[in-house]
Amino acid sequence: MLRRQRDLVEQAIEWGLRSCAAVSVLVTIGIISVLAFETVQFFRDVSPIEFLFGTVWTPLFFQKSFGVLPLVAGTLLVSTIAMAVALPAGLLTSVYLSEYAPAKVRRIVKPVLEVLAGIPTVVYGYFALLFVTPLLQRFVPGLSGFNALSPGLVMGIMILPMVSSLSEDALHGVPRGLREAAYALGATRMQATIRVVLPAAFSGISAAGILAVSRAIGETMIVTIAAGQQPRLTANPLVPIETMTAYIVQVSLGDTPTGTLAYRTIFAVGMLLFMSTFLLNLASNWLRERFREGYA
Amino acid sequence: MSRKHVNQLLDIVLHAAGLGATLVGLIVLCALLVDIFSDGLGRLSWDFLTNFPSRRAENAGIFAALAGTVWVMTLTAGLAVPIGVAAAIYLEEYSAGGRWSRLIEINIANLAGVPSVIYGLLGLGLFVRTLAFGRSVLAGAATLALLVLPVVILSSREALRAVSPSLREASYALGATKWQTVWHQVLPVAFPGILTGMILALSRAIGETAPLITIGALTYVPFSPDGIWSPFTVLPIQVFNWVSRPQEAFLENAAAGIIVVLALLLAMNGVAAWLRDRYQH
Numbered sequence: 001m002l003r004r005q006r007d008l009v010e011q012a013i014e015w016g017l018r019s020c021a022a023v024s025v026l027v028t029i030g031i032i033s034v035l036a037f038e039t040v041q042f043f044r045d046v047s048p049i050e051f052l053f054g055t056v057w058t059p060l061f062f063q064k065s066f067g068v069l070p071l072v073a074g075t076l077l078v079s080t081i082a083m084a085v086a087l088p089a090g091l092l093t094s095v096y097l098s099e100y101a102p103a104k105v106r107r108i109v110k111p112v113l114e115v116l117a118g119i120p121t122v123v124y125g126y127f128a129l130l131f132v133t134p135l136l137q138r139f140v141p142g143l144s145g146f147n148a149l150s151p152g153l154v155m156g157i158m159i160l161p162m163v164s165s166l167s168e169d170a171l172h173g174v175p176r177g178l179r180e181a182a183y184a185l186g187a188t189r190m191q192a193t194i195r196v197v198l199p200a201a202f203s204g205i206s207a208a209g210i211l212a213v214s215r216a217i218g219e220t221m222i223v224t225i226a227a228g229q230q231p232r233l234t235a236n237p238l239v240p241i242e243t244m245t246a247y248i249v250q251v252s253l254g255d256t257p258t259g260t261l262a263y264r265t266i267f268a269v270g271m272l273l274f275m276s277t278f279l280l281n282l283a284s285n286w287l288r289e290r291f292r293e294g295y296a
Numbered sequence: 297m298s299r300k301h302v303n304q305l306l307d308i309v310l311h312a313a314g315l316g317a318t319l320v321g322l323i324v325l326c327a328l329l330v331d332i333f334s335d336g337l338g339r340l341s342w343d344f345l346t347n348f349p350s351r352r353a354e355n356a357g358i359f360a361a362l363a364g365t366v367w368v369m370t371l372t373a374g375l376a377v378p379i380g381v382a383a384a385i386y387l388e389e390y391s392a393g394g395r396w397s398r399l400i401e402i403n404i405a406n407l408a409g410v411p412s413v414i415y416g417l418l419g420l421g422l423f424v425r426t427l428a429f430g431r432s433v434l435a436g437a438a439t440l441a442l443l444v445l446p447v448v449i450l451s452s453r454e455a456l457r458a459v460s461p462s463l464r465e466a467s468y469a470l471g472a473t474k475w476q477t478v479w480h481q482v483l484p485v486a487f488p489g490i491l492t493g494m495i496l497a498l499s500r501a502i503g504e505t506a507p508l509i510t511i512g513a514l515t516y517v518p519f520s521p522d523g524i525w526s527p528f529t530v531l532p533i534q535v536f537n538w539v540s541r542p543q544e545a546f547l548e549n550a551a552a553g554i555i556v557v558l559a560l561l562l563a564m565n566g567v568a569a570w571l572r573d574r575y576q577h
Contacts, residue, residue, distance in 0.1 A: 006473060013475045014390055020382035021397075024404050024449065027442050031414060034421030089317040096314025113321050118561065120503025122532045123332070123554050126539050130547060131331045157324045164321075190307035211409065218411025220506035221532075225539055245413050245506065252416070252510045258425065266510075270417045274410065281409035285402070 035274055038267030045261050051268060057231040057242075059265045060251070070231035071269060074241035078152045078223055079216035081237060085156025086212055090163025091205065097164070098171040099193050110165070117161040125225030128154040133226065146228025146240040155222050159212045166211065170204025170291060171197055204291035207284045214280035218273065220245035244273045332558075336551025344552055348518045349534065353545030358553055361534035363520030364433070365502060365560075368530055371437030372444065372501050377494050379441075380448025387449070388456040389478055408446040415443045416510025424511050431512040434524040439507050444497040451493025455486040488575035495568040499561050505532040531557050 043051070046066045054067015093113070097106050133150040137143045143150075174197050182192035198205070220243075228240025229250050242250070248266045256263045347357025383400075391397040419439030429435035459482050467477040483490075508530060509515075515537040517529040529537075531553060538550035 010473050010475050014386075017382045017386035017390060020379045021386040021391075021400055023379050024383060024400060024407060024445060027407060027418070027445065028403055030422055031410065031418045034418050035414075038421065089320055092314045092317035093321065095310070096318050100311050100314055101318075109318060109322070112325070113318075116321055116325050118499065118503075118565070119328070120505070120532055120557060120561075122503070122505045122536050122539070123328070123557070126535070126550055126554060127328045127331060129539065130335070131327065157321065160321050188303045188307040190310040191303060193310065214409055218413065220411065220413045221536065224506075225536065245411065248413050248417070249506055249509050252420075252512060253515070267417060267421070270414055274414050277409060277411055277414075278406065281406050284409075285405055 031274065035267055035271040038264050039271045042261070042264040042268040045264075046268075055233050057247075059262045060254075060256075064261070066265065068244075068269065068272065070233040071242060071244045071247055072272075073233050073235070074148065074223075074227070074231065075217055075243040075245070077148045077235060077237060077241060078155065078227060078243055079213060081149060081152025082155035082159060082216040082219075083209075083213060085153055086159040086163050086216075087209055089156070090160045090208075090212070091167055093160065093164040094167035094171055095193055095198075098168045099189055099197065113161040113164065116158065119158070121158070121219060121221040122225070124154050124158050125151070125222045128222055128226035140238065143238045144228070144240055146226065146230075147238050148227055148241050149237040151222045151226040152237065154226070155216055155219055158219070158222070159215050162215065163208050163212045166208035167201070167205045170201040170208065173204060173291065174200045201291070203287045207287035207291065210280050210284040210287065214277045214284070217280070218245060218277050220249060224249045244269050248273075332551050332554050335548055336553075336555050339548045339552035340555060344549075345556070349516060349537075350518075353543060353549055356538075356546075356549055358531065358534055358556060360517045360520050361529050361531045361553070362556070364517065364528040365530045367433050367521045367524075367526075367528060368437050368440065368508075369498055369502055371433060371524060372440040373494060373498055375437060375441035376444050376448050376497060380445050380497075381452045381490060383445075384449050384452035384456060385478060385483075388453050389474070389482065404446045404449055408450070412443055412504055413506040413510055415439055416507030418442065419507060419511040430525065431514070431527055432525045433521050433528045435511055436508050436513055436528060436530075437524075439511055440501045440504060443504065443507060444501050447497040447500060448493060451496060452486070452490045455489025455493060456482060458489060459485045488571050492568045492571050495564050495571075499564045499568075502530075502560060502564070503532055503557065505530075505536055508533060509536070531560075 051066050051068055053069065054065060055069050056065040056067050057070045058065045097109065101109070128151045129146075132154055133143070133145060133147065136150055137145075140149070178196050178200055179192050182196045187195070223243045224246040227243065227246060229242050229246060230240040231242040231247070232239065234241065247269055251262065251266045344357045345362065346359050347355060348360050349358075350356040387397050387400060416439065419435060419442075423429045423435040423438050424431060429438070463481050463485065464477050467481045472480070513533055514527055514529050515533055517527060521528045535550050535553040535557065538546045538553065541547070
């Protein structure tokens with residue numbers, strides 16, 4: 001009898017633990033349902049064609065227009081600038097730390113770089129708006145107080161530690177024997193790195209790069225603070241723009257009543273954002289698995 | 297110049313470029329800290345910590361935001377830690393390797409990459425509207441709890457995995473059940489690691505701004521929360537509010553607010569590092 005009671009308790013506990021593990025799956029289902037529910041409502045009033053291919057975004061104006069391309073362009077512009085900083089600098093940092101730096105330097109530099117990744121994004125927003133933009137204005141004529149350039153550069157620095165630490169993991173995953181074989185053939189460290197180690201770690205490094213793009217697309221506060229909030233279809237980094245994320249924050253700050261079309265736009269934009277980052281994350285995971293299989 | 301010399305030169309170039317790139321990150325970090333401390337240190341005072349926000353910059357303080365942050369963080373930890381640790385125990389001790397746990401693993405990896413503003417939309421649709429929590433401390437904490445859940449689960453799993461299997465085997469050999477083994481043997485040993493993970497998760501949550509703005513947390517709150525249903529603001533939202541104003545004096549307040557956030561983060565990470573050093577064998 002006592003034994004059966006004990007078994008029941010054990011089973012109840014296992015079920016409790018299992019349902020806690022299921023919460024994480026429910027979160028994904030929750031995200032997709034909330035976004036899909038409001039997006040479907042949105043598409044009853046606005047055609048998906050107008051939303052995806054329209055070039056004017058003025059849902060909060062009297063003359064409403066729902067073309068999301070200006071927000072997409074703003075997001076891509078800032079992300080491109082961020083990646084132009086984070087990818088080369090992050091990759092070079094990882095090559096330096098993994099192939100060149102003495103162990104002592106590595107031990108000190110790595111945690112300090114991690115600090116960059118732990119700083120709240122609102123702090124980077126402050127830094128972009130009040131330090132980087134005024135600094136850039138001295139060298140770049142015509143740079144507006146709000147622009148894509150400064151938040152893009154700052155975002156690149158923010159993402160740099162992620163790129164460097166993930167690429168470094170990939171470089172570390174390359175078997176020592178490959179390097180030694182290259183050295184034995186008379187290669188310099190540069191030759192071993194560029195001809196042997198980097199190609200061998202390629203899928204791991206691409207995984208890091210793709211994850212970085214996904215981070216850049218989803219980053220919110222830096223662009224909300226420093227890029228201005230003016231949706232504009234442009235590739236000019238010197239003028240104010242607006243990203244998808246910044247638009248969601250802008251509407252949330254205002255008094256847009258729930259249930260209105262303007263309110264639903266943030267879920268439609270959120271859906272687009274979620275799907276882009278989701279696909280990038282899947283691609284990144286797939287590449288990383290492939291890298292792991294290669295050298296397991 | 298011979299080919300060998302060219303290659304040696306290029307080796308030096310790559311070395312220098314790598315060192316340079318590494319320095320870029322470090323220099324920007326220094327510039328950021330120097331900029332914020334020189335802007336905000338003069339504004340930091342006891343009054344700044346204990347005053348409520350004000351339309352006059354020199355009277356404004358962060359007390360409401362500080363109280364809101366403490367409320368939201370406590371509740372976030374209270375929600376995320378039990379669920380996250382329980383999920384980790386299930387994945388690590390009960391179902392390691394199964395198809396269901398593989399699905400959950402992939403799911404958690406994907407959730408960790410979802411932009412935080414999307415969690416805000418989830419919180420807005422689910423907690424604020426469907427469950428009618430309103431724009432309350434509870435809605436904010438529940439949103440942040442879901443946001444940091446992957447961090448809690450991943451770090452707790454790591455802590456559980458580090459517990460030696462022989463400990464479990466000894467417990468089974470003495471006739472203990474699975475749960476008795478987990479509760480009396482495994483969890484106490486894994487506790488410091490789980491605690492470290494919890495602190496790291498909270499140090500992520502404490503700086504989050506976008507999801508809380510999205511669920512409709514207020515930017516001007518002249519009172520501290522008096523319960524889980526109370527409206528609230530948090531430190532990063534207060535900083536954001538001050539950054540968005542044109543007057544110089546409010547920007548100084550923003551910098552001073554940032555110093556407080558950074559000090560909290562430093563303290564939390566210090567405790568986490570201390571725990572790790574003390575209990576890591």
